[in-house]
Amino acid sequence: MKGVLLVNLGSPDSPEPKDVRKYLDEFLMDERVIDVPYFLRALLVKGIILNTRPKKSAKAYKKIWWEEGSPLIVLSKRLQNKVQEQVSVPVSLAMRYGNPSIEFGLKELHDKGVDEVLLIPLYPQFAMATTETILVLAEEIRKEQFPNMEFTIIPAFYKQPDYIRDLSNSIKTALDNFKSDYLLFSYHGVPERHIRKSDVTKSHCKIDGSCCNTPSKAHEFCYRHQCYETTKQVAAFLGLEEGKYSTSFQSRLGRDPWLQPYTDATIDGLAQRGIKNLAVVTPAFVSDCLETLEEIGMEAAESFEENGGEHFLSIPCLNDSEDWVKTMSRWIDQWAFQNQ
Incomplete structure (x- = not known):
């Protein structure tokens, strides 16, 4: 059975410093974000950045936080829900950092009987710190927990x-x-x-x-x-x-x-x-x-x-606009119905 996993960057669970600190720790300790040896990365992130940046970032998050939650999470969920209404295969949502996790998204699909996953990093352009880190982590989780799953990766769509x-x-x-x-x-x-x-x-x-x-x-x-x-x-x-x-x-x-x-x-x-x-x-x-x-x-x-x-x-991002939802749904249908 086929299914889709949309993956975006992620967000703290709340705009409070403790949640921002937890999020930044996961984000900045990624070796594809700060690509220096672990000891130096830990010294920089845990010894310096996490002692000052969470409070500053929390103030910034509070300025943009919505009643429903983080704008990134809310908008990503809206996109997921609207796409799900237009396609016949299950569509799950995950974040590279924070919640819902990639592990959660894959398990959600697995529990629905999905064994072929179209993995869609929601980044138009490829980068180490975005697309690559998603693909690496998703593959690690697949091997460890869902060995019978197969991935199809949608390539960077910057010029589609x-x-x-x-x-x-x-x-x-x-x-x-x-x-x-x-x-x-x-x-x-x-x-x-x-x-x-x-x-x-x-x-x-x-x-x-x-x-x-x-x-x-x-x-x-x-x-x-x-x-x-x-x-x-x-x-x-x-x-x-x-x-x-x-x-x-x-x-x-x-x-x-x-x-x-x-x-x-x-x-x-x-x-x-x-x-x-x-x-x-x-x-x-x-x-x-x-x-x-x-x-x-x-x-x-x-x-x-x-x-x-x-x-x-x-200018607002594409978010859950009607045209973007139709395009995403068309890409998914093209994959879901190929070879049928």
């Missing part, structure tokens, strides 16, 4: 025509009621070393401005290339004018070099050079979360205005 159309139309709809001078595509940042580690050719990725535009097998797993390609495809779909849009990266941590240009500096710079009406879209996420609602929708908006900007629009 259906996804590009849905993302583009969501941007167009948002801009219909906002006179934008500039559109910024802000993607979640990753350390530059993650890009090099994901290079299957071991030689292509140089992060020098040209390698992302030179065809290579490395692009199958290159987060930077896939982000720029998403921007390129959407810009073409919408007919965006050169010089009226660009790509940046947000949410960096620590002192190591991360992908640039940085979103915060880009937004401030746009305001300082005279852009008055700025729209920001966050295509690394399909569900609104702390990084989109607070970091962009609140912090970035405030900084933009402090630097001379006037009107700021944070």
Whole structure:
């Protein structure tokens, strides 16, 4: 029997410091998030970060928390429920960190008799700290607890025509009621070393401005290339004018070099050079979360205005929109009914 597991990033169980601390501990101790030897990672996370960051992060979570719970969890559940209404196979939901866990999601499917699972990481672009860590953990759990299960993995969908159309139309709809001078595509940042580690050719990725535009097998797993390609495809779909849009990266941590240009500096710079009406879209996420609602929708908006900007629009993620639900359901049906 076939079934589907949707997997998103995750969220604390509550915006209280103790729950945020537990969540950050699981998240930041992942060797594919902070990819240094265990001793150094533990020293950094448990000895430094967890002594200060939970309180700060808890304040941020409290600003965006809904009555129903974490926006990321609530929106992911809405997506799951709407997709389930349109497909004939069971659809479960899991988070890489926090609850519901991947183990819980697989058990839920197993208890329904599912032995063929379509695993869908809810990340358009592939990255070590997102897609890869999901696939590795899911495979470990499968081997240990559900050895008779088989996985089919949906690949990164950053340039799938259906996804590009849905993302583009969501941007167009948002801009219909906002006179934008500039559109910024802000993607979640990753350390530059993650890009090099994901290079299957071991030689292509140089992060020098040209390698992302030179065809290579490395692009199958290159987060930077896939982000720029998403921007390129959407810009073409919408007919965006050169010089009226660009790509940046947000949410960096620590002192190591991360992908640039940085979103915060880009937004401030746009305001300082005279852009008055700025729209920001966050295509690394399909569900609104702390990084989109607070970091962009609140912090970035405030900084933009402090630097001379006037009107700021944070464009919602695809969330549980009708078009996105139909696209996800179509992908699932195509898999569920193949070879029948």
